[in-house]
Amino acid sequence: MSTESTERLIRQLSSDVARVPPNAVTRRIAIGIATGCVLAALYMGATIGVRPDLDAAIQGSSFWIKAAYTLSIAMVAMSTAVKLARPDASVPRGLWLLAVPALLLAGVGVVELASTPSGDWLAMWLGQSWRSCPWHVLTLSIPIFAGLLWSFRRLAPTHFRAAGAAAGLSAGGWAATIYCLHCPEVSAVFVLTWYTLGIALTASVGALMGSRLLRW
Amino acid sequence: MIGGLDGDAAAHAALLRALVPLLERFYRRRLAGSNEVDDLVQETLIAVHGRRATYDRGRPFTAWLYAIARYRMIDHLRRQRRHIPIEDVEAMLVTEGFEASANARIDVTRLLDTLPPKQSRAIRDTHIDGQSIAEAATRAGIGESDVKISVHRGLRALAARLKG
Numbered sequence: 481m482s483t484e485s486t487e488r489l490i491r492q493l494s495s496d497v498a499r500v501p502p503n504a505v506t507r508r509i510a511i512g513i514a515t516g517c518v519l520a521a522l523y524m525g526a527t528i529g530v531r532p533d534l535d536a537a538i539q540g541s542s543f544w545i546k547a548a549y550t551l552s553i554a555m556v557a558m559s560t561a562v563k564l565a566r567p568d569a570s571v572p573r574g575l576w577l578l579a580v581p582a583l584l585l586a587g588v589g590v591v592e593l594a595s596t597p598s599g600d601w602l603a604m605w606l607g608q609s610w611r612s613c614p615w616h617v618l619t620l621s622i623p624i625f626a627g628l629l630w631s632f633r634r635l636a637p638t639h640f641r642a643a644g645a646a647a648g649l650s651a652g653g654w655a656a657t658i659y660c661l662h663c664p665e666v667s668a669v670f671v672l673t674w675y676t677l678g679i680a681l682t683a684s685v686g687a688l689m690g691s692r693l694l695r696w
Numbered sequence: 697m698i699g700g701l702d703g704d705a706a707a708h709a710a711l712l713r714a715l716v717p718l719l720e721r722f723y724r725r726r727l728a729g730s731n732e733v734d735d736l737v738q739e740t741l742i743a744v745h746g747r748r749a750t751y752d753r754g755r756p757f758t759a760w761l762y763a764i765a766r767y768r769m770i771d772h773l774r775r776q777r778r779h780i781p782i783e784d785v786e787a788m789l790v791t792e793g794f795e796a797s798a799n800a801r802i803d804v805t806r807l808l809d810t811l812p813p814k815q816s817r818a819i820r821d822t823h824i825d826g827q828s829i830a831e832a833a834t835r836a837g838i839g840e841s842d843v844k845i846s847v848h849r850g851l852r853a854l855a856a857r858l859k860g
Binding site: 483485486487489490491493494495497499500502504505508565566567568634635636638695696 | 701702704705706708709712713716734737738741742743745746747748749750751752753755759760763764766767771
C-alpha cells in the first residue's frame with residue numbers, strides 16, 4: 481500500500497495553499513483574453529494599421545453598430561467559456577443569446593437594403609474587402625486564442641469540443657472588435673456576412689483543436 | 697474546501713486526507729482488481745489541489761470532485777489503451793465481455809432472490825434456463841397456469857422494483 485506516499489503527497493500539496501478568490505476562473509480567462517487582445521492590436525497596428533479616418537468614424541453610428549455586434553458575441557462566448565472551464569459543467573444552453581445581436585443586425589440590414597436601390601445591393605454586400613475580412617479576423621484571433629489556451633491550462637474543462645468552440649468564439653469576437661478599428665466598411669449586411677464568417681471560422685478551428693489542446 | 701480556498705493549509709490538508717477513502721472507493725468500484733487505484737487517487741488529489749480554482753463555492757462539492765475523478769479515470773484508460781499491443785486488445789475485449797455478462801448474471805441472480813421462491817424459480821426455469829412452460833410445470837410439480845402466473849407476477853414485481 482502506498483498510503484505513506486499519499487500522505488507525503490498531501491503534506492507536500494498543502495505546504496503551498498495560496499488563497500483563491502471566488503471569481504478566479506473569470507479572472508484567469510479575462511487575463512488570457514486581455515493579453516491576447518493587446519498582442520492582436522499591436523500586430524494589427526504594425527501590419528494593416530487602423531483606418532486613417534478613425535476620428536471621424538467614431539462619430540458615426542455604423543462604427544458602433546459593428547462594435548456592438550462583435551462585442552456582444554464576445555461577451556456571450558466568454559460567459560460560456562467560463563462555465564465550460566469547470567469540470568462539472570453541463571452542455572451550455574445560453575448560446576441562443578447569440579441570435580439576438582444577429583437578428584438586430586439583420587434588422588438594420590433590412591432597413592439599409594430598403595433604402596438602397598437594388599442595383600447597388602451587391603456592391604454593398606461585398607464592400608471593398610469581403611475577400612480579406614474573414615481572414616483578418618481569423619489571423620487576429622490567433623493570439624487571443626493562445627491567451628485563452630493559457631487560461632484553460634490551470635482550469636478543468638471536460639467538454640473539450642464545446643470549450644474549444646467557446647474559446648474560438650470568444651477569440652473571434654474580440655478579434656473582430658479589434659478589426660473594427662481598421663475596417664472601413666459601413667453596411668450591416670457586410671458585417672453580418674463577412675464578420676460572422678470570420679468569427680464562425682475561429683469557432684470551428686477552436687472546436688477542432690479543443691479536444692487536442694485542452695486535455696489535462 | 698472553502699477553508700482551503702481561503703488559504704487555510706490545515707483545512708486543505710484535512711480535506712485531501714478525507715478525500716482519499718472516497719476516491720479509493722470510487723476507483724475500486726470502477727476498476728475492479730486494478731493496481732493503479734493508488735496512482736489514480738494521487739493524480740486526482742493533485743488535480744483537486746491544482747485546479748481548486750474551478751470549484752464554484754455555490755455548487756455541490758461532490759459533483760465537482762467526481763467530475764474530476766471521472767475525467768482522471770477516462771484519461772487514464774485512454775492513455776493506457778494507447779500502449780496496448782493490438783494482439784492483446786482482442787483478448788481484452790473477450791475478457792471484458794465475459795466480465796460484463798458475469799456481472800449481469802450476478803445482478804439478475806440478486807434480483808431474483810428478492811422474489812418469493814416460487815416466482816423466482818418459474819422465471820429462472822423458463823427465461824434463463826430455457827425450459828418450456830410444460831417442462832417447468834412438471835419439474836416443479838405444479839400446474840402450467842400456475843407457472844405462467846408466477847412468471848407474470850414475478851416479472852411485474854421486478855419491473856416495479858427497477859423503476860422504483
